[in-house]
Amino acid sequence: MISKRIIPCLDVRDGKLTKGIKFKDNVDIGDPVEAAREYYEQGADEIVFYDITASSDKRDIMIDVVRRVAETIFIPFSVGGGIRNLEDMRNVILAGAEKVSFNSAAVREPAILTEGARAFGSQCVVLGMDVKKVAFSKQTPSGYEIVIEGGRIHTGLDALWWAQEAQRLGAGEICLNSIDADGMQDGYEINLTSLISENVHIPVIASGGAGKPEHLAAVLTEGKADAALIASMVHYRTYTISQIKHYLCGQNIQTRMLW
Amino acid sequence: MIAIIDYNAGNITSVARAIHNIGQDFVITDDTKMLDSASHVIFPGVGAAGEAMVYLRQKKLDIWLKACLLSGKPLMGICLGTQIILDNSEENKTNCIGLVAGSTKRFPEHLAVTGQVLKIPHMGWNRVTFRRNHPVFKDIDPAAEFYFVHSYYPSPSDEIAILGTTEYGIIFCSVLAVKNLVAMQFHPEKSGRPGLQILKNFCAWRGNDF
Numbered sequence: 001m002i003s004k005r006i007i008p009c010l011d012v013r014d015g016k017l018t019k020g021i022k023f024k025d026n027v028d029i030g031d032p033v034e035a036a037r038e039y040y041e042q043g044a045d046e047i048v049f050y051d052i053t054a055s056s057d058k059r060d061i062m063i064d065v066v067r068r069v070a071e072t073i074f075i076p077f078s079v080g081g082g083i084r085n086l087e088d089m090r091n092v093i094l095a096g097a098e099k100v101s102f103n104s105a106a107v108r109e110p111a112i113l114t115e116g117a118r119a120f121g122s123q124c125v126v127l128g129m130d131v132k133k134v135a136f137s138k139q140t141p142s143g144y145e146i147v148i149e150g151g152r153i154h155t156g157l158d159a160l161w162w163a164q165e166a167q168r169l170g171a172g173e174i175c176l177n178s179i180d181a182d183g184m185q186d187g188y189e190i191n192l193t194s195l196i197s198e199n200v201h202i203p204v205i206a207s208g209g210a211g212k213p214e215h216l217a218a219v220l221t222e223g224k225a226d227a228a229l230i231a232s233m234v235h236y237r238t239y240t241i242s243q244i245k246h247y248l249c250g251q252n253i254q255t256r257m258l259w
Numbered sequence: 260m261i262a263i264i265d266y267n268a269g270n271i272t273s274v275a276r277a278i279h280n281i282g283q284d285f286v287i288t289d290d291t292k293m294l295d296s297a298s299h300v301i302f303p304g305v306g307a308a309g310e311a312m313v314y315l316r317q318k319k320l321d322i323w324l325k326a327c328l329l330s331g332k333p334l335m336g337i338c339l340g341t342q343i344i345l346d347n348s349e350e351n352k353t354n355c356i357g358l359v360a361g362s363t364k365r366f367p368e369h370l371a372v373t374g375q376v377l378k379i380p381h382m383g384w385n386r387v388t389f390r391r392n393h394p395v396f397k398d399i400d401p402a403a404e405f406y407f408v409h410s411y412y413p414s415p416s417d418e419i420a421i422l423g424t425t426e427y428g429i430i431f432c433s434v435l436a437v438k439n440l441v442a443m444q445f446h447p448e449k450s451g452r453p454g455l456q457i458l459k460n461f462c463a464w465r466g467n468d469f
Contacts, residue, residue, distance in 0.1 A: 001372065001426055003384045003404060040451070045384055070276055076406060076449050096273060098449065121306055123380055123408045172380060203378045226378060256384040256404040259451050 003256045004220045005045040005227035013052045015061040033068045040073040042241040043259045051081035063095050070096020080128050086115050103128035104148040117170030127171035131159045132179045151179045163196045177207040185211025193223035213247035220253050261285040262297030266314045274303045277448035281459045291323045304339030309351035321356045328358050333466040336442030350411050361415035370428030377428045380410045387423040387433050395441045395460045403453035405445035439466035
């Protein structure tokens with residue numbers, strides 16, 4: 001049977017690796033290509049790059065990072081952040097990424113999901129969702145709302161509605177990030193994850209809140225996630241991916257153990 | 260020289276990078292003369308069956324592939340390149356190349372295992388159970404996993420064409436082998452070390468089964 005995937009997420013700004021806590025106070029902590037190679041050697045099943053470069057004239061730096069990563073590791077990886085149109089998507093895919101994730105761009109212009117799926121197949125199109133817990137209301141019946149711009153802008157969109165709508169439009173996977181849990185290392189938002197995962201038929205990657213292997217075990221079982229995104233817990237070398245996988249294996253959660 | 264068939268089907272540069280990484284020269288081409296002069300041919304592909312077949316017919320690559328199977332030249336299919344070597348595909352109800360008898364089917368809706376609904380596409384790492392030894396899969400640990408991403412799977416009509424199977428709600432054929440052809444549903448170029456080993460074995464293979 002299929003293994004649950006463990007996916008380190010690398011935030012990249014101007015070609016350098018950073019990891020923000022709640023999207024603020026980013027600090028450079030290294031070279032993304034080297035980090036990707038290290039995680040590949042440790043048994044990462046996939047890698048996610050999130051480009052937080054602010055100015056668009058520095059985008060070519062990211063394309064160069066993608067190209068060098070593709071020459072170095074032989075597992076799938078995706079790129080998100082700052083991808084606004086088909087042209088951006090094409091550049092990233094031709095540079096060697098397997099998938100592209102759309103976040104704010106998909107909210108502003110949902111047709112990009114359909115166009116991306118038509119051009120490259122829905123397996124290349126990931127919907128990145130930043131979600132915040134809100135009061136239950138007519139507008140947000142699931143109690144979760146989509147936010148963009150790193151949580152600064154509330155969209156008024158209900159998270160569950162948007163996940164299903166994005167799936168209909170062509171997204172082949174969802175990377176579901178809880179803004180409330182992100183950077184806290186206090187565990188994933190289990191309720192949110194199972195709510196979304198049980199109500200779509202495409203794979204869901206849980207994101208935000210991983211601090212120890214127990215958190216991954218919970219989100220991959222109770223949370224019904226198909227994959228778990230991790231950052232700080234491996235970036236700061238508290239754990240290696242191999243250690244996390246051995247822990248999950250002991251909990252009878254199937255992951256890829258040979259690499 | 261390893262030739263990678265270019266037929267406008269998605270990201271074939273990742274196959275080229277993997278071939279380069281194992282120290283082999285390659286060419287990416289849709290020119291049948293170039294393909295003729297290659298020692299080994301890889302037929303990759305990500306995309307949809309319908310569009311792929313239109314392009315292949317335009318370039319007469321379907322005819323070339325049939326001749327290749329008779330020539331004894333080692334030929335490898337990957338993902339879509341595996342699905343469309345069968346007679347037809349349920350994807351866009353497409354008539355395909357017909358190198359191997361059978362059809363490509365879609366995973367049934369509502370697959371479930373022990374209560375958990377299985378997602379489609381089948382995306383991620385999974386194992387292959389081999390039915391017999393094959394030079395291209397020499398030295399591959401039975402516990403090795405490979406990267407899959409697909410909603411359709413090959414279903415050859417002749418059991419003997421099935422080299423390996425994978426379980427995902429159903430047991431499906433994930434590796435086909437007929438004479439000088441070996442074809443897999445997963446992506447060896449994205450399957451880490453075991454995947455690179457398969458590509459290495461393929462490049463050293465002379466096209467005979469035993």
